Each structure stands twice: as structure tokens, then as C-alpha cells.
Amino acid sequence: MDRRNFLKQSIFASGVTLVPSFLKGMELLTPDQLSGYRNVIIIQLSGGNDGLNTIIPISNDIYHSLRPTIAKKTDQTLKITNDLAFNNNLKAIKELYDQGEVSIINNVGYPNPNRSHFRSADIWQTASNTNEYLATGWIGRYLDANCQNPYEAIEVDSSLSLSLKGNIKNGIAVSDPNQLYRTTREPFFNSIVNQTNEEMLDENNQGYLYKTMLETYSSASYIQETSKIYETNTVYPKSAFAKNLKTIADFIISGLKTRIYYSSLGGFDSHVNQLNSQDRLLGIYAEGVGALVKDLKKNDRFKDTLILTFTEFGRRVKQNGSRGTDHGSANNIIAIGGSLKKAGVYNELPNLSDLDQNGDLKYSIDFRSVYATILSNWLKVNDKTVLNKSFEKLQFI
Amino acid sequence: MTKSLSDKQIQHLYWRAGFGITSKELASIRTFSKEKIIDQLFYESKQSTPLSMDLSMLEKNQKELTQEEKKQFRKVRNQKLYDLNILWIEQLINTKQVLREKIVLFFHNHFAVRLKNPRACLHLNNVVREHALGNFGDMLMEVSKSPAMLIFLNNRQNRKNSPNENFAREVMELFTLGRDNGYTEKDIKEAARAFTGWNFDKTGAFVFKKNQHDDGSKTVLGKTGNFRGEDIIKILLEEKQTARYITEKVYTHFVNDTPDTKHIEKLTDIFYTSNYSLEQLFKTLFSSDWFYKASNIGVKIKSPIELITGISRQFYVTYENPKVLLYLQRKLNQTLFYPPNVAGWPGGTYWIDNSTLMLRLKLASVTLNKGVIEWTDKGDMPEDTLMKMEFNKKMKSQIEKKVKATPDWQQFITLLEQKDKNALIEFLIQPQLSNGATTVIAQLGETNTKDLTIELLSLPEYQLC
Numbered sequence: 001m002d003r004r005n006f007l008k009q010s011i012f013a014s015g016v017t018l019v020p021s022f023l024k025g026m027e028l029l030t031p032d033q034l035s036g037y038r039n040v041i042i043i044q045l046s047g048g049n050d051g052l053n054t055i056i057p058i059s060n061d062i063y064h065s066l067r068p069t070i071a072k073k074t075d076q077t078l079k080i081t082n083d084l085a086f087n088n089n090l091k092a093i094k095e096l097y098d099q100g101e102v103s104i105i106n107n108v109g110y111p112n113p114n115r116s117h118f119r120s121a122d123i124w125q126t127a128s129n130t131n132e133y134l135a136t137g138w139i140g141r142y143l144d145a146n147c148q149n150p151y152e153a154i155e156v157d158s159s160l161s162l163s164l165k166g167n168i169k170n171g172i173a174v175s176d177p178n179q180l181y182r183t184t185r186e187p188f189f190n191s192i193v194n195q196t197n198e199e200m201l202d203e204n205n206q207g208y209l210y211k212t213m214l215e216t217y218s219s220a221s222y223i224q225e226t227s228k229i230y231e232t233n234t235v236y237p238k239s240a241f242a243k244n245l246k247t248i249a250d251f252i253i254s255g256l257k258t259r260i261y262y263s264s265l266g267g268f269d270s271h272v273n274q275l276n277s278q279d280r281l282l283g284i285y286a287e288g289v290g291a292l293v294k295d296l297k298k299n300d301r302f303k304d305t306l307i308l309t310f311t312e313f314g315r316r317v318k319q320n321g322s323r324g325t326d327h328g329s330a331n332n333i334i335a336i337g338g339s340l341k342k343a344g345v346y347n348e349l350p351n352l353s354d355l356d357q358n359g360d361l362k363y364s365i366d367f368r369s370v371y372a373t374i375l376s377n378w379l380k381v382n383d384k385t386v387l388n389k390s391f392e393k394l395q396f397i
Numbered sequence: 398m399t400k401s402l403s404d405k406q407i408q409h410l411y412w413r414a415g416f417g418i419t420s421k422e423l424a425s426i427r428t429f430s431k432e433k434i435i436d437q438l439f440y441e442s443k444q445s446t447p448l449s450m451d452l453s454m455l456e457k458n459q460k461e462l463t464q465e466e467k468k469q470f471r472k473v474r475n476q477k478l479y480d481l482n483i484l485w486i487e488q489l490i491n492t493k494q495v496l497r498e499k500i501v502l503f504f505h506n507h508f509a510v511r512l513k514n515p516r517a518c519l520h521l522n523n524v525v526r527e528h529a530l531g532n533f534g535d536m537l538m539e540v541s542k543s544p545a546m547l548i549f550l551n552n553r554q555n556r557k558n559s560p561n562e563n564f565a566r567e568v569m570e571l572f573t574l575g576r577d578n579g580y581t582e583k584d585i586k587e588a589a590r591a592f593t594g595w596n597f598d599k600t601g602a603f604v605f606k607k608n609q610h611d612d613g614s615k616t617v618l619g620k621t622g623n624f625r626g627e628d629i630i631k632i633l634l635e636e637k638q639t640a641r642y643i644t645e646k647v648y649t650h651f652v653n654d655t656p657d658t659k660h661i662e663k664l665t666d667i668f669y670t671s672n673y674s675l676e677q678l679f680k681t682l683f684s685s686d687w688f689y690k691a692s693n694i695g696v697k698i699k700s701p702i703e704l705i706t707g708i709s710r711q712f713y714v715t716y717e718n719p720k721v722l723l724y725l726q727r728k729l730n731q732t733l734f735y736p737p738n739v740a741g742w743p744g745g746t747y748w749i750d751n752s753t754l755m756l757r758l759k760l761a762s763v764t765l766n767k768g769v770i771e772w773t774d775k776g777d778m779p780e781d782t783l784m785k786m787e788f789n790k791k792m793k794s795q796i797e798k799k800v801k802a803t804p805d806w807q808q809f810i811t812l813l814e815q816k817d818k819n820a821l822i823e824f825l826i827q828p829q830l831s832n833g834a835t836t837v838i839a840q841l842g843e844t845n846t847k848d849l850t851i852e853l854l855s856l857p858e859y860q861l862c
Contacts, residue, residue, distance in 0.1 A: 118511065118737070118738065119738055122737065122738055131566060133738055133739070133740035135740075135743035135747055150751065158752060159728065159730070159752050159753070160750040160751070160752055160753075162737070164750075165747070165750065170749075170750040170751070171750075172751050173750065173751060173752045174751075180751075183755050183759070184755065186759070186770060187770070187772050188770040188772035188837075188852060188855055189758065189855075191772065191837050191840075192833060192834065192837055192856065192857070195832075195833035195834070195836045195837050196831075196833045197832070197833060199832070200831045200832065200833055204696065205654070205696055205697065205698050205745070205746065205861060206695075206696075206828055206831065206857065206858065206861060208698075208746050208749065209698070209749065209754065209857040209860055209861070210831065210833075210857055212749050212750070212751065212754050213754060213758070213857055215751070216751040216754060216755060219751065220751075272464075322464065
């Protein structure tokens with residue numbers, strides 16, 4: 001059956017009639033609309049990935065002298081330029097790089113960096129200043145300002161990150177569309193949803209609970225019904241991370257009306273014998289992303305996709321006493337996409353001879369400039385209403 | 398003349414000042430005057446039960462440990478943090494001092510600290526408990542000097558000629574005046590100088606390191622002198638804005654998410670003129686007529702801790718593996734001793750997203766009835782849907798398998814005074830039932846008390862108090 005027919009059938013066969021009629025927005029993208037429907041996948045590497053052993057300043061003497069036992073040797077790397085190289089576990093990323101589909105942005109950070117994992121992750125997720133505590137995430141505020149439905153931003157995980165929490169809207173957390181669907185279809189909840197009417201959705205807390213329940217209910221059926229349309233036959237690695245990326249690919253190719261996807265890979269929080277664990281994790285990352293891109297390409301969706309990878313901070317240049325690195329500040333980030341405006345090494349390499357008082361890299365690009373660029377240049381929305389401030393735009397997309 | 402309270406109002410008091418009320422408790426105070434009910438609530442919290450656990454194995458100098466010993470040390474330390482969490486939530490579930498514990502929970506969020514140091518966390522928690530119905534000024538001073546706060550907000554790194562402003566900033570922004578309320582960046586810088594030299598010794602006792610202290614003249618909030626940290630705390634307490642900020646936070650936490658300026662101003666006056674007596678503040682609040690108004694009843698979203706504690710108390714639940722309590726806190730986004738940051742949990746609708754809401758709605762059936770909500774809406778459902786649902790019922794989610802909880806149904810049901818539908822609704826649900834929920838519940842025949850209870854607790858309305 002071709003996709004168009006399948007779409008038609010599944011709409012009529014689905015249980016969408018159960019959803020109260022005033023809940024609009026149950027549309028899905030037709031194949032014609034699908035092409036050109038841009039989306040972003042945000043990948044968070046949790047725990048502070050050491051950027052200097054990810055994308056390596058291989059010719060830099062300071063790098064080798066400050067990291068006598070954990071610096072990567074040339075034969076453990078994949079050459080980018082004479083001065084820069086990928087960790088050799090990033091083979092899949094290197095292949096994309098060679099095709100002009102990767103942009104490496106160096107020295108990304110923010111003023112007065114915080115070196116606590118959870119605080120710095122909060123700062124990245126909320127796009128706040130160092131001494132500002134926001135209860136909403138930048139993707140949540142994107143939803144507030146631009147979207148009708150919670151499923152326009154989806155986190156493929158069992159719980160929702162602060163990133164996707166807005167003032168009036170939240171994104172949807174889903175790791176398994178069928179499981180989410182089943183939970184909402186508990187017979188008792190079914191009955192309640194069927195009895196829910198508009199006057200129950202007041203602006204008070206009770207109304208908010210009913211509204212969230214209803215949105216979860218309709219999003220669950222929307223996501224479950226729509227994502228059935230396509231199931232990939234691309235082979236993904238066995239990791240949980242790759243499984244999440246596969247789910248994202250299913251969603252994108254099925255035509256979910258979702259702009260932002262979010263997923264994370266944890267475990268980067270090491271302080272001792274860093275090499276083994278970091279190399280292993282980078283391998284999981286690269287193989288997962290490699291499969292995802294292959295899948296998207298096969299279905300002609302890669303040109304509309306941007307994949308941004310970040311971590312809450314980089315690591316100190318100098319290694320510590322136990323073959324690891326301590327918490328640092330500025331770091332590189334990787335943007336992958338089929339329609340990059342500027343691929344390659346986007347800006348100057350980190351300056352290892354001009355470190356801050358902790359011995360950490362200084363930032364030259366505010367991470368919120370990256371967000372602003374994605375919001376404005378890629379998703380074509382007003383970045384200032386989301387970030388509460390204007391940030392300089394970059395030119396990678 | 399003394400006015401008495403309706404059942405609904407007594408339940409309201411107990412949900413806000415505690416973690417709900419059992420039938421037995423309600424029956425024992427129903428005939429009391431309002432004044433006597435409140436007096437008893439305060440009387441029961443007169444005593445304070447500090448948390449206590451043996452942490453002597455952590456009194457080691459980490460620098461002297463070998464690599465392997467350090468690893469072991471971290472393992473024990475993390476284990477003790479979990480134990481501390483369980484210790485407190487079990488105290489919340491079992492305590493008679495509900496008001497005191499509820500106020501500790503409030504200040505746990507006000508002086509929000511997240512550390513991997515169980516000794517410091519335990520100590521801070523007990524400091525707050527000791528002063529929970531005492532004087533806020535004393536609490537603030539002792540909290541500021543506690544190892545937990547000195548570590549968390551980097552005051553040990555705050556030294557003469559190399560200031561660290563973290564504590565000075567947060568003490569104004571979060572603990573006293575509130576953000577942008579009458580202080581400047583200059584005030585923060587000057588106050589930071591006054592806090593230099595604050596530290597603690599190996600036993601955790603506060604020490605003032607004179608040689609690290611900047612003893613020059615400072616000007617803070619218009620006052621000038623050779624201030625030390627204690628002087629800054631006193632200056633902040635002299636500001637009425639501090640009383641106002643704390644009162645407003647208490648009001649939105651204990652009464653209504655939407656502040657009422659008139660009520661807050663009155664409470665502020667009492668709090669300020671009593672020199673920050675927390676007992677006076679809370680007694681005035683819980684005695685006010687407006688506190689019992691219908692517009693304040695059933696309008697707050699229960700925090701995850703209130704929800705878990707409330708169900709556990711009401712149904713005398715025992716957990717085969719208490720670790721489940723930790724698991725539930727995590728899944729519902731509120732883990733004790735683990736606030737998101739120094740600003741604490743924002744509360745209100747922040748608790749609710751699609752995954753937390755579905756778990757919240759399932760929580761009663763999971764803890765009280767092995768995950769089953771007995772319910773079939775046979776009327777308008779096709780046969781195959783019904784079959785699918787029967788099948789789904791048998792498929793246990795991860796959570797249902799994990800939470801091995803045993804409620805004491807017999808005790809709950811025996812103690813219920815009235816078992817008819819309306820009485821049960823009135824007793825278990827604080828807000829007015831929505832018209833949708835009313836319709837659903839009306840469809841029920843004369844079902845058994847247990848099933849009806851589970852259904853009521855699975856309504857969105859039960860999330861409110």
C-alpha cells in the first residue's frame with residue numbers, strides 16, 4: 001500500500017473520533033506537505049562531555065603537554081585538518097563531515113560559567129543567565145509562543161526535561177508510543193475524557209489538569225496513529241540511545257507535525273580513567289546518529305533536518321591526578337544537517353594559551369546565539385520572544 | 398463565641414497544614430471549636446523529632462584515602478543520601494507533628510540545597526525543623542552558618558581580596574528580600590565582603606576565620622559600618638520587605654497560588670511586629686476566616702511529596718521495599734534533598750506534564766490495588782474494545798510491578814463513618830467535582846467501597862487540595 005492510501009485509511013480507522021471535537025489540530029502532514037517541513041533534533045550529552053578529546057586540537061603542543069597520559073595520539077584520531085581531528089570513535093560523524101553535512105562550532109559557552117552539572121544543564125535548558133533561575137525551558141517557551149499542540153515538541157524519553165516545559169504549554173515525553181497510548185486508554189480514564197467538556201477547562205488548576213489529561217490523551221492517539229505509518233527498515237545499533245533515535249526517525253518520516261525532538265545520552269560524568277568510558281559513549285553516539293541520518297536520507301527527510309548536539313560544559317584542559325578531567329566551561333558543539341549554509345570548522349579553534357583563571361577555555365560564542373540562529377534562520381520564528389533577549393545570529397544555517 | 402468548622406474545612410486545614418486527615422482523626426476533633434482544633438494542631442507539633450542517622454563512617458579526610466577507598470567512600474556516601482531521603486519521607490508518613498514537618502518541607506524548598514554530603518544535608522534539615530515554629534531570624538542565621546549553605550553557596554571561597562558573591566546574592570534574592578526588591582549589585586558586592594571569613598571546622602561547627610575576613614567599612618542598604626556577616630543578616634531582617642517576601646511565599650504555598658495583597662499585607666504586619674515569629678504567622682493564617690473560604694479550598698495542586706504522603710497516611714500503606722518511595726519521587730519530579738537548584742521547586746502547574754500526570758492518576762490504583770481501577774463503561778463500547786481493555790489491564794507497566802505496597806483496607810473501611818457515595822466523595826475529594834466527573838461517578842451502581850475509593854482517587858480532582 002502506498003503511503004498516501006495508508007494515510008487515508010488510517011485516519012478513518014483510527015480512534016480519533018473519541019477525542020472531543022473542540023480539540024483541533026489532529027492533522028498530520030500529507031506527503032506533499034511533508035517535504036520542506038523542517039525540524040530540529042536536540043541531543044544532550046549529559047555529564048559534561050570532554051570536547052577536547054572529542055574534536056581534538058591534534059597539532060597543539062599545549063594540549064599534549066597538559067594531558068600527558070590522556071591526550072589522543074594521531075593514530076587514534078580521524079583527520080579533519082592539519083590542526084584538528086575527530087576522536088576515532090566518531091567515524092560515522094567524520095563520514096558526514098566529509099560530505100559537507102557537519103558544522104563544528106568552537107568555544108561555545110556563556111559568561112560566568114557555572115561548573116555544577118545540574119546548574120549548568122539548567123542554564124543550557126532554560127537559556128538563562130548564570131545567576132538567573134527560570135522555571136521554563138527554551139523549547140517550552142517556543143511552544144508557548146508558536147504552537148497549538150504539545151506534540152509539536154517531543155522528548156523521546158519517559159520523563160520531560162526542563163527544556164520542554166513552558167509557561168502555558170509543555171512538550172510531550174514519550175519513549176514508546178504504544179505504551180503511552182495504553183496508559184491513557186485505561187477504561188476509567190477513557191470515560192473521564194469522554195465526559196470532559198469545554199466548560200471544565202477553566203483557567204484554574206483543575207482546568208489545567210483536565211486540559212493536560214485531554215492533551216495527553218489526544219497526543220497519545222495522534223502519535224500512536226501517525227507513527228504507525230512508517231516503520232523503518234534501516235538497521236540501528238542495539239543501544240537504548242539508538243532506539244530513541246529510531247523512534248524519532250519513525251516520527252519524522254511518518255509525518256508527525258513536530259518541530260523539535262529531544263533526546264539525551266548520559267554517562268559522561270567521569271573524573272577518573274576517562275578515556276575508556278568516553279570513547280565507548282562517543283561510539284554509541286556516532287553509530288546512533290549515523291544510522292539516523294542514513295534513515296532520513298533514504299526517505300528524503302535529511303535536507304529538512306538539523307541535529308544539534310550539546311553538553312552542559314566542557315572539561316578542563318589540564319588532566320587531573322587520576323587520568324580524567326575536571327569540570328570546565330566553553331566547549332565545541334556539533335551541528336549536523338542536510339542543508340547547512342556553512343559546513344566544516346565554523347570558527348577559530350580553542351585558544352589553549354589563553355585560559356581563564358581555572359584553566360578552562362574561554363567562550364567566544366554564547367550558546368543562546370546558537371538557539372537564536374535555529375529559531376530564527378531554521379524554524380523561522382521570532383527568537384527574541386523565546387529567549388527574552390536578542391542574540392547575535394550565526395551563519396551555519 | 399466560637400465558630401466551628403465543617404468537615405470540609407477541617408480537611409482543608411489538615412491538607413494545608415499537614416498531609417490530609419484520617420476518619421479517626423476527623424471524628425475525634427469534629428465537635429471541637431475552631432480555636433481548639435487549631436490549638437491542638439499546634440500543640441501536637443510542639444515537640445520536634447530530629448532526623449538521626451549514623452554517619453560516623455563518613456568522618457574521614459578524603460585526601461588521605463587511596464583511590465580504592467575513595468571509590469568506596471563515594472559509594473557509602475551516595476547510599477547514605479538515599480537512606481536520608483527514605484528516613485525523612487517515612488517520618489512524614491508516620492509523624493504526629495504534621496504541622497512542623499509541613500513547615501520543614503516549606504523551608505526545605507526555601508533554603509534549597511543540593512549536595513552530595515549527607516552530614517551537611519541532615520544537619521540543615523534539623524536546623525530548619527528546630528526553628529520551624531520559632532523565629533525566622535534565628536533560622537536564617539543558623540542556616541546561613543550551616544556547613545550545607547556554606548558549601549552550597551561557596552562562602553568558604555569568599556575571602557578578603559577574592560570575594561565570592563554567591564551567598565550574598567542569594568541571601569537577598571531568594572532568602573529575604575526577593576528578586577529586584579530594593580537592593581543593588583553594589584549592595585551584593587559590599588555584603589559579600591562582610592561574609593568573608595565564614596567557614597566551619599572538621600566537626601561541622603561554624604568558625605570565623607579572622608585572617609580571611611575583610612574588616613574594612615561596607616555600605617549595605619544605606620547603612621555603613623565595619624560589618625560582619627551577622628550584621629548583614631540583621632540589616633536584612635530590619636527591612637520589612639523581608640517579612641513581606643516570606644509572607645507572600647507562605648501565602649502562595651499554604652493558601653492560594655494567586656496572592657491576595659490585602660491578606661498578605663495584614664499577615665506581614667503581624668509577622669514583622671512579632672519579630673518574625675513563625676508560630677504567630679502560621680497561627681494567624683490558619684485562624685483567618687478567609688483561609689476557610691470556598692475559593693481557597695481544593696485549588697492547590699498537591700506536590701508529589703504531599704500526594705505520596707497523603708495516600709500513604711490515609712491508607713496505612715506499608716512498602717515492601719521502601720526504595721519505591723524514592724523511585725516515585727523521582728518519577729514525579731520531586732526528590733527530597735534534591736531540589737533542581739537553589740531556587741527550589743517552582744510548584745503549582747510545574748508539577749504537571751503528560752508523564753507525571755498519568756502516573757499521578759495511576760498512583761492510587763498502583764499503591765492501593767495492584768494497578769487496577771475496576772471500571773467498565775460497558776454501555777457504549779464495542780466488544781473488541783472491551784476485549785482489548787481487558788488485555789491491557791493484565792499488562793502490568795513497569796511501575797505497577799515495582800511498587801509493592803500493602804494498604805490496610807480493613808482499617809480504612811472500618812473507620813469510615815459513612816460509606817455511601819456522597820459521603821465518600823466529600824471525605825476524599827477537596828474541590829467540587831467537575832460536571833464530567835460527576836457524570837462518570839453517577840454511572841456507578843452500588844459498588845463496593847474499595848472500588849469506589851480507587852476511582853475517586855484516580856480522578857484529576859484528587860490531585861488538588
